[in-house]
Amino acid sequence: MDRHRRPTVLIVTATLLCGALLMAASAAPPLRELRWTSRAADGVRQMTRRPGECLVRPSEQDGALSLEIGRAAFRSPLVLGGAAARAGLSCDTCHRDGRGNSEFQFPGLSGGPGMADVTSFHFSPHRGDLLDDPRPIPDLSGPKALLKIAQSPESGDLERFITGLVVEEFDGQPPPDRVIRGLADYVRALDPAACPTKDALITAGDVLDDADRAVAAASRALALKDGPSALVMIGSARSALGRLDERYTALPVSRQALSEADRQLLGASEAVRTGGPDGAARLASWQAEEPRLRARLKRDEGRSLFNPTVLSAAVQ
Amino acid sequence: MTRLLLVVVGCATLGLASSLPLAVLASGGGGGGGSAPSASGPMYDPAAEYQKGLEAISNGKWKDAQRAFTNVTDAAPKAFEGWFMLGYAKAGGGDPKGARRAYERAAKLKPEDIATRRELAINLARIGETEKARSELALLQGRAATCAEACPDAALLKSGIAAIETALVPPAQAMQPTPQSFVAPPRPDQGDQAYADALMLVNQGRLDDAWSALGEAELALGPHPDILTYKGYVRRRMGQTHMAEDYYRQALAIAPEHRGALEYYGELKVLQGDLAGARRLLARLDQVCAFGCPEAEELRRWIATGAQPS
Numbered sequence: 001m002d003r004h005r006r007p008t009v010l011i012v013t014a015t016l017l018c019g020a021l022l023m024a025a026s027a028a029p030p031l032r033e034l035r036w037t038s039r040a041a042d043g044v045r046q047m048t049r050r051p052g053e054c055l056v057r058p059s060e061q062d063g064a065l066s067l068e069i070g071r072a073a074f075r076s077p078l079v080l081g082g083a084a085a086r087a088g089l090s091c092d093t094c095h096r097d098g099r100g101n102s103e104f105q106f107p108g109l110s111g112g113p114g115m116a117d118v119t120s121f122h123f124s125p126h127r128g129d130l131l132d133d134p135r136p137i138p139d140l141s142g143p144k145a146l147l148k149i150a151q152s153p154e155s156g157d158l159e160r161f162i163t164g165l166v167v168e169e170f171d172g173q174p175p176p177d178r179v180i181r182g183l184a185d186y187v188r189a190l191d192p193a194a195c196p197t198k199d200a201l202i203t204a205g206d207v208l209d210d211a212d213r214a215v216a217a218a219s220r221a222l223a224l225k226d227g228p229s230a231l232v233m234i235g236s237a238r239s240a241l242g243r244l245d246e247r248y249t250a251l252p253v254s255r256q257a258l259s260e261a262d263r264q265l266l267g268a269s270e271a272v273r274t275g276g277p278d279g280a281a282r283l284a285s286w287q288a289e290e291p292r293l294r295a296r297l298k299r300d301e302g303r304s305l306f307n308p309t310v311l312s313a314a315v316q
Numbered sequence: 317m318t319r320l321l322l323v324v325v326g327c328a329t330l331g332l333a334s335s336l337p338l339a340v341l342a343s344g345g346g347g348g349g350g351s352a353p354s355a356s357g358p359m360y361d362p363a364a365e366y367q368k369g370l371e372a373i374s375n376g377k378w379k380d381a382q383r384a385f386t387n388v389t390d391a392a393p394k395a396f397e398g399w400f401m402l403g404y405a406k407a408g409g410g411d412p413k414g415a416r417r418a419y420e421r422a423a424k425l426k427p428e429d430i431a432t433r434r435e436l437a438i439n440l441a442r443i444g445e446t447e448k449a450r451s452e453l454a455l456l457q458g459r460a461a462t463c464a465e466a467c468p469d470a471a472l473l474k475s476g477i478a479a480i481e482t483a484l485v486p487p488a489q490a491m492q493p494t495p496q497s498f499v500a501p502p503r504p505d506q507g508d509q510a511y512a513d514a515l516m517l518v519n520q521g522r523l524d525d526a527w528s529a530l531g532e533a534e535l536a537l538g539p540h541p542d543i544l545t546y547k548g549y550v551r552r553r554m555g556q557t558h559m560a561e562d563y564y565r566q567a568l569a570i571a572p573e574h575r576g577a578l579e580y581y582g583e584l585k586v587l588q589g590d591l592a593g594a595r596r597l598l599a600r601l602d603q604v605c606a607f608g609c610p611e612a613e614e615l616r617r618w619i620a621t622g623a624q625p626s
Binding site for chain 1: 508511512515516517518519520521531575595602607608610611613614617625
């Protein structure tokens with residue numbers, strides 16, 4: 001048996017090594033997120049483990065939809081706009097899983113790890129103050145009393161704050177009302193009492209879940225005839241597929257599957273944008289085919305950059 | 317074992333290919349392409365060649381530097397920095413005639429640049445073209461007189477004039493060696509910082525300062541499509557749409573799939589009322605942007621509005 005297996009094992013090992021070397025040969029880090037991760041940090045650990053969400057899910061249906069819309073928007077770089085969006089930053093960049101990010105370090109924007117100067121001209125012409133005054137990134141899942149914006153739904157303060165953040169701090173377009181409300185509801189639903197006790201390995205399934213949940217939220221927004229919110233959700237799902245794609249750089253079959261899944265979503269967004277009749281059908285079709293994509297990604301996951309060993313080789 | 321070796325050899329080959337400039341891989345050369353390599357001309361990644369040239373200079377390898385900067389000027393003939401550095405490499409390698417030709421091209425692209433005028437004059441003096449060197453000297457002296465030591469370039473003008481005057485002294489009478497007074501270009505990290513500064517300066521509305529910062533970035537990093545795109549953007553903000561278009565086209569000539577250049581060029585088309593042209597660029601962006609990108613969404617908004625969205 002060993003005699004038969006050995007060449008295959010060697011080829012797999014060599015292919016893995018080859019893929020890792022190819023990625024290492026490139027000057028850019030293999031994952032975009034590493035560009036704004038402190039060099040002092042354990043980048044591999046940071047890219048392969050997540051703190052876990054401290055989310056309390058509402059029982060009623062409307063609240064659940066709003067939370068899902070907020071959750072997807074929170075993870076989409078397209079929401080912020082301006083230079084931040086072009087760099088690939090989303091709310092989740094600074095607030096991983098709705099928490100903080102002690103290893104965030106963006107050149108020119110962070111004094112030290114875990115800090116950000118939100119009044120820099122780097123991202124926007126609106127709130128710059130010419131002072132280099134980075135502040136610690138708050139943990140959105142920490143005690144509510146420590147957060148500077150009141151979160152009661154009645155006041156609407158949080159919605160106004162988030163809108164100002166997108167439009168003025170990041171020079172983005174005002175998101176649709178339902179998305180703003182969703183972002184606020186998502187932040188409200190973060191509760192320190194609900195935090196997991198340990199961090200967890202990031203899996204391809206987790207990221208595909210993000211895409212899947214965003215597509216489900218898009219379908220429901222569309223059912224409410226809210227095309228603009230549905231487009232934000234589809235954009236978020238596509239971003240999640242992009243995050244998967246960069247982990248499968250050396251695995252062409254999985255990449256092809258991801259590319260096809262993305263093209264389906266592009267078609268759906270075109271249909272939604274033009275008011276075509278088949279937007280909902282396209283999203284349903286995507287969801288129907290998602291299990292095949294999931295299985296494909298699962299097969300290759302051990303050879304992808306979700307595997308800390310493979311990522312470690314690619315980073316060096 | 318043989319199969320393992322084949323995989324490793326294949327890997328090594330791919331590794332070599334991946335280290336080649338992207339433009340080389342995209343050119344279709346090397347057999348199997350639709351045209352002979354000589355027909356398509358040599359294609360290089362000018363920013364990568366520029367860095368090679370700088371490294372060769374720092375190691376005193378003038379021939380290598382000349383080759384690299386020639387590649388830069390082949391790939392990006394409108395990029396001032398490529399010609400300037402080619403002149404520097406030619407002069408350093410003992411070819412003042414070649415240096416003169418390169419500096420002349422640089423001077424055409426950026427007539428106001430003091431360092432170029434200075435180096436051109438010095439090399440003209442070296443090959444005995446003293447009258448032409450003197451006319452360059454007179455040009456700088458005229459600017460210095462207008463400036464009256466009060467303008468930001470006063471020190472540069474003064475040192476440039478002194479360097480040319482030293483070069484014009486016949487070697488037998490010269491107390492000092494003929495100068496090559498150019499200071500080494502900034503390092504790549506300084507170029508990154510200058511580029512980041514430019515972005516912030518644009519957001520502050522300081523377009524002239526942003527333009528200078530982009531010049532510094534380009535001197536450090538060479539004709540990089542990011543920098544060319546942003547130069548185009550700054551020109552557009554200054555109302556110089558033809559220059560803006562020229563920079564976007566330069567960026568796209570180097571990197572046809574450059575997202576920022578496609579977006580900004582599309583936005584310029586919208587401003588010019590050419591919605592069909594903008595849509596064509598959006599179609600290219602949608603092709604390039606697998607998994608979506610903000611550049612496409614922003615251009616889509618411009619096209620939908622038919623103007624700059626408020």
